[in-house]
Amino acid sequence: MRFAAQAARFYESVEVVELHHPDKVDAPSGTAARTARDGRSVLHRLEALLPRVSKPVQYVGGELNATTKEWECAGPATVRWALMYPDAYEVGVPNQGVMILYEVLNERADALAERTYAVWPDLEALMREHDVPQFTVDGHRPVGDFDLLGVSFATELGYTNLLTALDLAGVPLRSAERTEEHPLVVAGGHAAFNPEPVADFLDAVVLGDGEQAVLAVTDLVRAFKEEGSPGGREELLLRLARSGVVYVPRFYDVAYGEDGALASVAPNRDGVPWRVVKHTVMDLDAWPYPKQPLVPLAESVHERMSVEIFRGCTRGCRFCQAGMITRPVRERSAEGIGAMVQKGLEATGFEEVGLLSLSSADHSEIAEVTKGLADRYEGTETGLSLPSTRVDAFNIELANELSRNGRRSGLTFAPEGGSERLRRVINKMVSEEDLIATVATAFANGWRQVKLYFMCGLPTETDEDVLQIAEMAKRVIATGRQVSGRSDIRCTVSIGGFVPKPHTPFQWAPQLSHEETDARLAKLRDAIRSDRRYGRAIGFRYHDGKPGVVEGLLSRGDRRLADVVEAVWRDGGRFDGWSEHFSYERWEQVAQRVLAAHGLDVDWYTTRERDLDEVLPWDHLDSGLDKDWLWEDWQEALSGVEVDDCRWTPCFDCGVCPTTDTSIQVGPSGRPMLPLSVVRASGVLEGVGTSPGGTP
Numbered sequence: 070m071r072f073a074a075q076a077a078r079f080y081e082s083v084e085v086v087e088l089h090h091p092d093k094v095d096a097p098s099g100t101a102a103r104t105a106r107d108g109r110s111v112l113h114r115l116e117a118l119l120p121r122v123s124k125p126v127q128y129v130g131g132e133l134n135a136t137t138k139e140w141e142c143a144g145p146a147t148v149r150w151a152l153m154y155p156d157a158y159e160v161g162v163p164n165q166g167v168m169i170l171y172e173v174l175n176e177r178a179d180a181l182a183e184r185t186y187a188v189w190p191d192l193e194a195l196m197r198e199h200d201v202p203q204f205t206v207d208g209h210r211p212v213g214d215f216d217l218l219g220v221s222f223a224t225e226l227g228y229t230n231l232l233t234a235l236d237l238a239g240v241p242l243r244s245a246e247r248t249e250e251h252p253l254v255v256a257g258g259h260a261a262f263n264p265e266p267v268a269d270f271l272d273a274v275v276l277g278d279g280e281q282a283v284l285a286v287t288d289l290v291r292a293f294k295e296e297g298s299p300g301g302r303e304e305l306l307l308r309l310a311r312s313g314v315v316y317v318p319r320f321y322d323v324a325y326g327e328d329g330a331l332a333s334v335a336p337n338r339d340g341v342p343w344r345v346v347k348h349t350v351m352d353l354d355a356w357p358y359p360k361q362p363l364v365p366l367a368e369s370v371h372e373r374m375s376v377e378i379f380r381g382c383t384r385g386c387r388f389c390q391a392g393m394i395t396r397p398v399r400e401r402s403a404e405g406i407g408a409m410v411q412k413g414l415e416a417t418g419f420e421e422v423g424l425l426s427l428s429s430a431d432h433s434e435i436a437e438v439t440k441g442l443a444d445r446y447e448g449t450e451t452g453l454s455l456p457s458t459r460v461d462a463f464n465i466e467l468a469n470e471l472s473r474n475g476r477r478s479g480l481t482f483a484p485e486g487g488s489e490r491l492r493r494v495i496n497k498m499v500s501e502e503d504l505i506a507t508v509a510t511a512f513a514n515g516w517r518q519v520k521l522y523f524m525c526g527l528p529t530e531t532d533e534d535v536l537q538i539a540e541m542a543k544r545v546i547a548t549g550r551q552v553s554g555r556s557d558i559r560c561t562v563s564i565g566g567f568v569p570k571p572h573t574p575f576q577w578a579p580q581l582s583h584e585e586t587d588a589r590l591a592k593l594r595d596a597i598r599s600d601r602r603y604g605r606a607i608g609f610r611y612h613d614g615k616p617g618v619v620e621g622l623l624s625r626g627d628r629r630l631a632d633v634v635e636a637v638w639r640d641g642g643r644f645d646g647w648s649e650h651f652s653y654e655r656w657e658q659v660a661q662r663v664l665a666a667h668g669l670d671v672d673w674y675t676t677r678e679r680d681l682d683e684v685l686p687w688d689h690l691d692s693g694l695d696k697d698w699l700w701e702d703w704q705e706a707l708s709g710v711e712v713d714d715c716r717w718t719p720c721f722d723c724g725v726c727p728t729t730d731t732s733i734q735v736g737p738s739g740r741p742m743l744p745l746s747v748v749r750a751s752g753v754l755e756g757v758g759t760s761p762g763g764t765p
Contacts, residue, residue: 108140112209118195126367127158130206133364136175137207143179146294148287150182151215155227161186163371166221169358180287183207187230203237213238218252222260225623226646228267232638244272249301263571263687266623266630268318277347285314316345329669331684346691349729354405361416373421374413382427383715387496387706390570394692396725397733402740403434421452429455430462433736439470441742460499465510479518487537493709494529512549518559526567526581535589539596543603561608566617572692574702577679580621586614615653621675627686633663695724
């Protein structure tokens with residue numbers, strides 16, 4: 070991908086120097102405190118530092134389709150958002166959630182939004198030395214000058230990066246210590262469905278879909294500013310809490326029992342709801358974002374333009390928090406998908422389109438969508454991909470449409486569990502015979518590589534369940550060699566550790582210790598490598614169990630963990646999602662020291678099984694799922710009972726639709742992609758029809 074000329078010239082002009090971050094960082098002393106919230110750029114101070122850091126281009130900004138608006142674009146009542154993905158630029162810039170909110174907010178005349186990302190330790194050290202605050206990449210404005218800092222948490226391992234950004238911005242870490250001079254810190258994303266471990270650092274939390282929520286928050290903040298900000302920060306937060314648009318942790322008191330378990334979570338102000346319900350956007354065609362996707366300047370984890378083809382999943386995989394908290398299923402029409410793809414490619418110049426969802430091949434009109442797009446872009450360099458495909462939704466016709474332009478990569482499937490018994494427990498209704506039949510078809514039609522994804526540490530799992538993964542991989546290789554007549558067949562086995570998540574049937578389950586996880590994976594590795602006939606054809610990738618334990622600690626934790634998170638950060642914790650920066654020893658030692666004061670330890674939060682009567686830290690946050698239904702599904706899991714997809718069967722009373730006043734939306738939508746325009750290799754549109762608006 071080409072860099073913008075400005076960024077390319079800048080990148081070529083600097084000397085790249087690798088700096089090493091010390092294991093510990095002294096407790097900060099209020100870096101870059103502001104004297105005025107005027108949004109003045111700090112680029113002139115930042116530029117001098119960039120020749121001394123790695124990948125300086127990631128801090129430059131100016132990407133294609135980026136937006137920089139006047140600080141007072143609508144006068145003094147302008148509502149200003151700094152949107153943060155708490156990871157490196159290369160991970161954060163392609164994030165669809167942040168990109169959508171960035172565009173939705175900037176379409177408003179009375180608001181502006183800019184982006185900020187976690188800075189690498191080499192730049193952090195220089196910023197502290199030279200008193201440069203956390204900045205946005207769009208206008209290089211101090212994050213502390215904005216009205217709101219919106220943070221999207223995809224994983225709990227990004228918590229320490231938020232603290233770094235707050236401290237660099239001159240914003241007190243604890244919300245109780247902030248004044249009218251500081252932005253409101255608002256969290257969202259999947260990991261925010263239990264924000265309690267970082268509740269002390271947050272002013273507010275958005276649950277669920279953010280498009281309409283950020284607009285509602287903007288309306289409330291603008292009205293408050295127009296009134297002259299009566300009552301200050303406390304009054305604004307109270308208005309936000311009473312509206313039900315966000316969850317404001319400070320207005321809820323938490324009590325604990327003598328056994329250490331949570332006793333209650335209750336509002337401490339009149340008019341604040343006992344339970345905060347998630348937001349759900351219906352009619353995705355009415356929200357065709359992003360319309361102008363960002364084109365990263367530096368290399369990023371996803372070099373493609375993506376379109377979300379549906380939201381939500383009702384397959385009912387019991388381990389999957391994303392599927393549970395995004396219910397119900399809401400499909401975008403084929404017409405809407407086609408329009409977004411066309412506009413996105415025209416706006417970006419990308420050569421790959423990713424059709425995104427939790428299980429993209431489950432879209433009811435996926436065959437029509439893929440054929441229509443393949444027809445439209447046949448003979449061009451434009452490729453199509455389905456990043457997420459289930460074994461039982463895959464077919465060769467679909468695969469051939471996706472690879473029609475000559476791009477044929479390996480296929481990825483996720484059986485998740487190694488044995489049939491375990492797959493019944495997790496409600497992953499995929500048999501080994503289904504998998505073998507699918508890969509046989511693929512290998513017979515020219516594919517040479519298959520990747521299989523599994524989890525280790527699932528409830529009721531045994532060593533034998535895990536060793537079945539090796540047997541399945543061997544069958545895949547044997548089948549591939551047989552149907553293709555070739556010996557260059559490859560199968561990669563990728564293993565992730567299971568982490569119980571809130572708002573799922575497994576929220577009560579014990580987590581496997583990292584020692585047991587590592588022992589099982591070692592047995593699996595030996596079983597694969599010891600096979601002389603197939604072992605060399607099977608790749609084996611896995612992470613040790615330690616990061617999963619920290620993720621598990623934070624995913625089901627409560628407010629007492631705020632002290633752990635802060636202490637880890639003060640001890641140098643940064644970029645915990647990156648293996649080269651993660652330190653299990655740091656987390657273990659800090660947690661042991663801090664939690665001892667409460668008579669607790671890491672195992673109490675991770676390997677301990679909960680019961681139905683225990684108050685869970687997220688019980689006051691309503692994902693729409695009925696707790697009794699989740700418990701019943703947990704019991705059915707222990708009995709190995711499978712549950713069908715409610716898209717095609719009668720309702721199972723999970724509670725989402727009546728609680729959130731929504732319903733499942735699946736096709737046929739009656740809005741097909743045709744008529745379409747075929748894109749010739751020359752790049753000229755040859756009209757064979759027009760869209761309803763007359764645009765090719």
